[in-house]
Amino acid sequence: AQSVTQPDIHITVSEGASLELRCNYSYGATPYLFWYVQSPGQGLQLLLKYFSGDTLVQGIKGFEAEFKRSQSSFNLRKPSVHWSDAAEYFCAVGEPGGYNKLIFGAGTRLAVHP
Template sequence: AQSVTQPDIHITVSEGASLELRCNYSYGATPYLFWYVQSPGQGLQLLLKYFSGDTLVQGIKGFEAEFKRSQSSFNLRKPSVHWSDAAEYFCAVVSSYNTDKLIFGTGTRLQVFP
């Protein structure tokens, strides 16, 4: 079955440090991939998406992600984290069986220390 794995449940970084959040997917064809962020008490906001083309995708708030087909990965990166980046991050892939559906990972909670 299709799935999205976010192996890190909780990550803590210092403000100004670089960040990489991992995402692996299982999918037969070229996937449509997304990263969403959820600030405390809020809904989800789209950070970036990959449909095709350039495998390095730029998003909002200084985030980027790289699609690596050989590793079935779509890791999210930011060169310098700000305290306001503390949130929960979700990776998602469009279902190959029903293109109206998103399959989400279990999320990674990011904590930022000053």
């Protein structure tokens, strides 16, 4: 069965520090991969997506993610975190050629210390 694992439930970093949020998936082929961010009380905003091609993808707000097929991973990174990045981050996989149903990880809540 398809699944997405975000191993870290909570992460705390200092402002200006680098960030890496982990995402591992289980899927029979190469899925579509997404990272979304959710600020408190808000909906989900798309940060970036991977469909095919270059395995390093750039997103909004200075985020990037790298698809590693051999590790079934799609980790999200940012070189320098800002206080406004405090939010919950969700990794999701979608099914190419299907109805694009998404399977989400449980999320990682990021806190940023000044």
